[in-house]
Amino acid sequence: MTVARSEGVTAPAAASSEAVGATTGDLVPPLVAAGAAGALAAYGYGRRRRRVTTRTTPGGSGHQLISLPELDLQTRQLLVDLDNCVRASAEELVFASARAAPDAVTPYAEASAYAEAELRAAFRLRQRLDDADTAPDGDDRREVLEEIVARCEDAGRRLDAAAPGFDQLRALERETPAAVERAETRFRKLAARTPATEAALAALHERYAPTASFPVTGDVEQAKDRLVFATLRLNRARQCADRGEATEAAASLRAAEAAVAQAGVLLDGVDRLAAELATTAARLPGALASTETALGAVHGRPPTARGTEPFPLGGDPRLARAGALLASVRREMTSGPHDPPDALRRVVEAGALLSEAGEGEVPDLRDDALLPAHAAAAAATDFVGTHRGAVGCAARTRLAEAERLLGPGSSVAETRRADELALEARRLAEQDVRAYGNPSGGEAGAGTGGAVLGGILLGDGEGPVSYGGPRTRGRRSTSAV
Template sequence: MTSSLIRGRPRRATARIRVRIARAVLGGLVGAGWLVFPVMTVGDRGPVPVDPAGPVASAAAAPHDGTSTTDLVMPLVALGAAGALAGYGYVRRTRRARTRTTPGMVSAAPPVPTSQETERQARAALVLADDCVRGSEEELGFVEELFGQEAVAPFAHALQAARTELSAAFAIWRRYEEGVPGDEGARRQALVGVIGRCAEAGRRLDAEAAALDRLRGLEQDAGAALEIAEGRFRGLTARTAAAQTTAEELHRRYAPAAGAPVTGYVEQAKDRLVFATSRLNEARQAADSGDGAAAARQLRAAEGAVAQAGVLVGGVERLSARLREAAALVPAALTGGEAEIAEARKGGGRTALTAGELNARLARADGVLAAVRSELTGGPYDPLDALRRIAGAVERLEAGRSGVVQAGALLVARSAVGGAEDFVAVHRGAVGAQARARLAQAGRALGSGADDEADALARQARELAEQDVRAHGNPYASAGGFTAGLAGAVLGGILLTEEPDGGPPTSFGGPSTRARHHLP
């Protein structure tokens, strides 16, 4: 909408131009009149008495042409004044046109976004790209189960390419958070690089979305896909009941901190399955009535819920297995840790510490191992935390670690990274860029063998993600009836909250295609 101020300017400018033109024309007419008037009056002189002139007068008299120099002076002055006024007005109009910045006269350059705005765009791009990758992975699992690995190879390749771009974007962002590069222009360029990498990740997924839909053919016949989803649903229903028993056993057998990472997971899995039940029923009804679009929409929502229920139940199962493995490894890790301490005390290690620093760290390591031994006989404890402390105490000696201590550190790192990954996957509707970036860095550290760093980063990522979830809230928290489980589906990013019923389900694809199963 054009403001009244902008609309008023052309009218005033037009009025002033008209006035100047009128003045110039009037001046020109006056000048022309002065020039023409003497010519018009030459032949109209009336008879006047003429005194007879003498011979001398007649001979000396000059012939008269009807005008004189004096007659031409005033018209020329008037014409010059009119021309000067017209020229002055033209010059003013030209200068004003060159400097004018009103819309429609000179197009202004687009404003350059501030550093804060570019950073906000980079954060949003990271979250969106990560959501697209995670959602695409969920659907591709169901497609592969039905059509086989060879049929989904092109889509798996696109997904891997998108992961690579996203990983590079997270790496650039992490360096940016650490203050690298330091130059302001280079930092802005780094953010542009993050946004570009995320856009490329989304583009790779968008390019394959239509082909995947053609392969699945859900709108023509969703029967086979429904059977796959319903089969997974039935298997998860039995696993969820077993996971409930497993979670209770964790609380009895270990310290409260040991089972804390999966607290509430069984309840959330049941919530996802309740949501999946309603959506599978609606998908079956739509398929039977020939409404292929509705069947595809409801089936994709059900598949997302089933996939996340599997993540939640699997998280309980994996934690239980890792705690058992850690508990079996703790005694051997204590022995290995004591051997490393004895070697460092004898000076056989390759440590670069001074004698005072080494003695202080040896004393601390002795204390850590003594505390762990006391916990073994003192009742329920956290085996993973015990391994973490043993590995950390030996690492501080800077003399290397034995094989069993290293194995313990690797188990701890894998457990931390896996737990953080599960949490972000089932709460991605609320988790921000910072937690995801820490998690991505933890994965890189784990792959490079930096177990302690991976463990620390994964725990940071989990803490940041939990903070995001607590701060997020949920407008669907009080939903009930036919929308049972809707709050969890929104929190998990299964639905995109773009429509009254919770929005379209997340599908394989990038930003342009992942919400394609929308309401007609």
């Protein structure tokens, strides 16, 4: 990509990874902030329990209940808004941590962690409502919905309360030139990486089946779009700072930082997928051979005969299905470029069927199941994060559940379920993006449509989104951005 060079920015740039010492004399003392955060958490817990017990209208007088459909819609929007806040806050914490003392960042990291924990609990409840087998009805459903509302509101208040102190910590309005330099450094590194990442993506297209590289198709182009947007915003930040327009400079800088961060996610995703495909391709032959041997033993076939002839189709349908899956994988591996994660999923499924049938010695495929599941979850996380301006509640809920199931000690069944949920999350997110369309940048400049789609700017094209909850995340919003 050729990034247009504007006066004030001579090359693509982004935030430096070097920590810079921060002056914290004018900051809220960390101990005081932490104490206030603890008090707010205790208050939030009590308020949440009272709300669930009395089932009042959220934000209302407590005398009249809103309808279940309306409450359901409210929870979906609250979850989307809070998820966006948590993602943006975590992103900006990285920039703060690069220049401030750890003790100064701790209260705000704790507020972000609290919000994320509440968000995950709320998503877990939402998944319970979405699952046909666990979904409650009537008053029980209302109670779960109100618990979601209460958790989201408590988490949002915690982030909102931390936002003023965080602004003092970051000091974007006072330290714009230095922050711009850090952003430009990171930006230049990403721009320099772009051609190599583009070549790596082309190599994936040649080496594997098209479906293997599908998760990152278009990511390099989107990264270029974010870099163009960041170029213009960094130039504007410098110009505003030179004119003494500190508020406008900080807003443009924050938008540029977020765009650079998303460009990094998009480029990193291509490199990560290349490594994942190589690892999975190397793992596949061993997993296939061990599972073929196990199934062959059930049919009285010696290990040396694996893959040489079809498995019998009669008898237990689970064994027949396992044989068909293994045969399809063997056929694809010997016929040319294939999709290693998809093939490994079928091998793991064959092993699960063999286990269900209770026949023979089943190979341990837990690590094999984790490879495609982690890859699917990572790809879905990247897609949701870089398209969060359009992605709805269902995709985020499935992704959160997939991440929960991929926790330490997950079984093969849990890992396979997580894989399914991660793939569904990606499918639903793509569906949301298609329905959202391609936002126009209008007069705001190149890349603005992508910035809105990525949740860098608010839906009206203003912004940027900053650390904080639903009430404070758009505090730097200005049409000048």
